[in-house]
Amino acid sequence: MALYYTEDQAMLADSVTGFMADEGGIKKQLRHWRDTNCKDGFGHGLWKQFAEMGLTGMLAAEADGGLAMGHVEAGIVLAEIGRNLTPSPFLTTAVMGVTALSEASDELRGRWLPGVIAGETVLAMAIDEGAKHRPDKIACRAERAGNGFRLTGAKGFVIHGTSADALIVAARTSGSDSDADGVTLFAVPKDAAGIGHTAVRLVDSAMASHVRFDGVELDGSSVIGEVDGGRAVLNKVLSAGRIGAAAEQTGVGSGAFAMTTTYLKTRKQFGKLIGEFQALQHRAAHLYSELEIAEAVVIKAQQLLDGGSERAELMVSVAKAKAARACNLAVREGVQMHGGVGMTDEYDIGLYMKRERALTEFMGDANYHAERVAQLSGY
Amino acid sequence: MSDLESFRAEIRAWIEANCPEEMRRPVQDEGDICWGGRNFVFKSEAQKQWMEVCAAKGYTVPDWPVAYGGAGMDPAQAKIWREEMARAGARPPLSSFGIWMLGPALLKFGTEEQKVHYLGQVARGEIRWCQGYSEPGSGSDLVSLQTFGEDKGDHWVVNGQKIWTSYADKADWIFCLVRTDKANTYQGISFLLFDMTTPGVTTKPIKLISGSSPFCETFFDNVEVPKSQIVGQLNRGWDVAKYLLGHEREMISGAGGGEQTSTIGKVLTRNGLDDPMLRAELAQFDIDALSFAAMGEKFLDEIKVGKAHPAQPNMMKYAGTELNKRRHELLMAAGGSTALEWDSAETRGGAPARSWLRTKANSIEGGTSEVMLNVVAKRILELPGA
Numbered sequence A: 001m002a003l004y005y006t007e008d009q010a011m012l013a014d015s016v017t018g019f020m021a022d023e024g025g026i027k028k029q030l031r032h033w034r035d036t037n038c039k040d041g042f043g044h045g046l047w048k049q050f051a052e053m054g055l056t057g058m059l060a061a062e063a064d065g066g067l068a069m070g071h072v073e074a075g076i077v078l079a080e081i082g083r084n085l086t087p088s089p090f091l092t093t094a095v096m097g098v099t100a101l102s103e104a105s106d107e108l109r110g111r112w113l114p115g116v117i118a119g120e121t122v123l124a125m126a127i128d129e130g131a132k133h134r135p136d137k138i139a140c141r142a143e144r145a146g147n148g149f150r151l152t153g154a155k156g157f158v159i160h161g162t163s164a165d166a167l168i169v170a171a172r173t174s175g176s177d178s179d180a181d182g183v184t185l186f187a188v189p190k191d192a193a194g195i196g197h198t199a200v201r202l203v204d205s206a207m208a209s210h211v212r213f214d215g216v217e218l219d220g221s222s223v224i225g226e227v228d229g230g231r232a233v234l235n236k237v238l239s240a241g242r243i244g245a246a247a248e249q250t251g252v253g254s255g256a257f258a259m260t261t262t263y264l265k266t267r268k269q270f271g272k273l274i275g276e277f278q279a280l281q282h283r284a285a286h287l288y289s290e291l292e293i294a295e296a297v298v299i300k301a302q303q304l305l306d307g308g309s310e311r312a313e314l315m316v317s318v319a320k321a322k323a324a325r326a327c328n329l330a331v332r333e334g335v336q337m338h339g340g341v342g343m344t345d346e347y348d349i350g351l352y353m354k355r356e357r358a359l360t361e362f363m364g365d366a367n368y369h370a371e372r373v374a375q376l377s378g379y
Numbered sequence B: 001m002s003d004l005e006s007f008r009a010e011i012r013a014w015i016e017a018n019c020p021e022e023m024r025r026p027v028q029d030e031g032d033i034c035w036g037g038r039n040f041v042f043k044s045e046a047q048k049q050w051m052e053v054c055a056a057k058g059y060t061v062p063d064w065p066v067a068y069g070g071a072g073m074d075p076a077q078a079k080i081w082r083e084e085m086a087r088a089g090a091r092p093p094l095s096s097f098g099i100w101m102l103g104p105a106l107l108k109f110g111t112e113e114q115k116v117h118y119l120g121q122v123a124r125g126e127i128r129w130c131q132g133y134s135e136p137g138s139g140s141d142l143v144s145l146q147t148f149g150e151d152k153g154d155h156w157v158v159n160g161q162k163i164w165t166s167y168a169d170k171a172d173w174i175f176c177l178v179r180t181d182k183a184n185t186y187q188g189i190s191f192l193l194f195d196m197t198t199p200g201v202t203t204k205p206i207k208l209i210s211g212s213s214p215f216c217e218t219f220f221d222n223v224e225v226p227k228s229q230i231v232g233q234l235n236r237g238w239d240v241a242k243y244l245l246g247h248e249r250e251m252i253s254g255a256g257g258g259e260q261t262s263t264i265g266k267v268l269t270r271n272g273l274d275d276p277m278l279r280a281e282l283a284q285f286d287i288d289a290l291s292f293a294a295m296g297e298k299f300l301d302e303i304k305v306g307k308a309h310p311a312q313p314n315m316m317k318y319a320g321t322e323l324n325k326r327r328h329e330l331l332m333a334a335g336g337s338t339a340l341e342w343d344s345a346e347t348r349g350g351a352p353a354r355s356w357l358r359t360k361a362n363s364i365e366g367g368t369s370e371v372m373l374n375v376v377a378k379r380i381l382e383l384p385g386a
């Protein structure tokens, strides 16, 4: 398969790019919700528009009312979310949430997917427990109680946690914290008794939550997949989230880069456009090369994931690490090359830097994925 | 089965049936590369046989037209050919400047007669070419070149000196940039082809830091070149030269999946090293190598259908060669003091150190990294005054 968009994908990209430039822009979304101190950190109106565009159900099966598309298509949307820094529950809901629910019973899918596809329901992922992404270790416990389970423990970095209608929770149903087996995924409705939230605003203005589960009673029907066999589902969810975040980062990187090259062509110092200085030209050209390479490996990993390749897991980690490094370089060079104005809140370049930091941390930073690459490669 | 699937099956079976076992082992050194040419000494019968069976089918240049010695594969088929060759671990049947550089330039700028004549020779491995671009005073600033061709009616008389001419002492013919108008800088250069045995051509090998002498100083003393041996128009050789450089840069970048793109982390376990810092560096390298391999694949896919920026080979060359240099720095680090040995049997005659030193030329030959960045800044990013 060629490593560029098919005709259908190119058409999707065209329509999403136009739509997001009109509706998802920094002023209309990110700055608006940030400056009005929105408790959810994103606009539900845009989420509804996503549904009208058919984006919310991209990854859902046709039988569930979705479009049965793949990660290349989801990545097209995420890259535009990145380029526009649009606050959106798309990644946690339509990508990770739908990936999880696709493995769930008819009953659970019927309960949550129609709302997601209609742009009315938001899902959040409760996976990590500490400040760093360590999904191999799950201490949050769901003990058997009667016909169901009782959930106890804490989760952190739950993006959109307080606005979500349901949390997808990875909990331990047997074994010890670091066992691969014994993990079970649950879809926990927001109104279940015993859930406590501490909402926190993150550096990129997204709202996250520290969630406590204090003996939350769940019936058996909230289990996604097999009891104790949740690791396989979790791995799919993680891959979807990682490649999705990587795609979003390529968008953030290229958005920051576009702003920066525009600035190099307009700002004058020493009687010249600063873009004439070779010191800046070479750094910009190097950055271009890094961003191109990151985009290439992201689409490669998306295709492998969609094709069910055995190399997908490795390449998703490669893509997440590469996209993180390239995007990080883009925002650092972006702020630096803007000089003093790059430090101001008025200029958008700083907003790119903030989003990059959050995305890097989400689903594992570059070092985490480098470690995985070494392990998966057998050294 | 789709057409492409049956094509793949056919290619797979053909390679299986025709590629000798010995030609499926990784290339270890210069001697394993089949360059072809009048004076080429094959290292083994298998090497000769592999070149010949491929040439007979047009597989030395699979995507060239059949009329010029190729197999006429379209981009999708050529990609399958590359994938199946990689899958089988098969060595390229023939490597040459004729294939990588002159061929694409002739396909675009040559006359029908030139294409049939020269391309066929290249495809069959009969004639080996060298590249006469650089001069002592004209490296990065190539357009300042001084080698002069004086118009003598039906021929030119060429005088001057080239330098860094790779394999000039082994090549049969040269494609050469010659000034044919002293009053015009860019539009005063012509792209000439001539036989290295023409009277007045001499070469003098130069020894590299790696110890080998693959390139030469090349002198022209009243060399007569018939007018029929010009490619493109008189004084418009710069267009041909630049187009050819794009292909040269593509080749040096390793975009087609050369050693640059393969991972090296396993060297850690192979050498039994317990070195967490090196392991981390190797993992970072492998991420970059696998990412660049994807970039190479994407680039080739795109360039074949006109989707790549025409200046993209410059980016590829920059990224690919810098990556390859890093690769050999890490391999030296992983090799420790063993890798320092210059002529021991254990290191196959100092192969790690010699390869490491050789790779330093990657970001110089075919245009330096700094020049690549200049071109990207100017032509792709359209930065001012670049």
Ligand SMILES: Cc1cc2nc3c(=O)[nH]c(=O)nc-3n(C[C@H](O)[C@H](O)[C@H](O)COP(=O)(O)OP(=O)(O)OC[C@H]3O[C@@H](n4cnc5c(N)ncnc54)[C@H](O)[C@@H]3O)c2cc1C
Binding pocket: A267, A268, A269, A270, A274, A277, A279, A280, A336, A337, A338, A339, A340, A341, A343
């Ligand atoms: C937090 C903060 C506090 C400050 N406090 C003070 C203060 O108290 N008093 C005061 O007077 N100023 C202050 N400044 C201003 C500061 O000194 C300037 O921002 C700085 O000198 C850069 O100038 P500039 O912002 O106009 O950027 P520019 O000069 O426009 O530079 C933009 C980019 O171009 C690059 N560039 C410019 N010229 C060249 C060249 N010739 N070659 C290569 N690259 C080049 C720069 O390195 C930069 O990356 C402050 C700035 C900040 C951010």
Ligand SMILES: Cc1cc2nc3c(=O)[nH]c(=O)nc-3n(C[C@H](O)[C@H](O)[C@H](O)COP(=O)(O)OP(=O)(O)OC[C@H]3O[C@@H](n4cnc5c(N)ncnc54)[C@H](O)[C@@H]3O)c2cc1C
Binding pocket: B130, B131, B132, B133, B134, B135, B138, B139, B140, B141, B163, B164, B165, B166, B167, B215, B361, B364, B365, B366, B367, B368, B369, B370, B371, B374
């Ligand atoms: C192994 C090898 C094989 C080669 N094979 C061939 C061959 O077969 N045929 C052939 O014709 N040539 C060949 N070359 C020559 C090669 O193309 C030149 O070496 C190359 O173009 C650089 O020219 P130079 O050596 O004169 O360096 P210079 O041009 O003198 O460069 C010196 C340094 O200055 C930098 N520099 C120059 N201009 C700029 C600028 N504008 N901005 C920023 N930095 C700049 C360069 O990047 C470099 O770091 C070969 C070279 C090597 C090393």
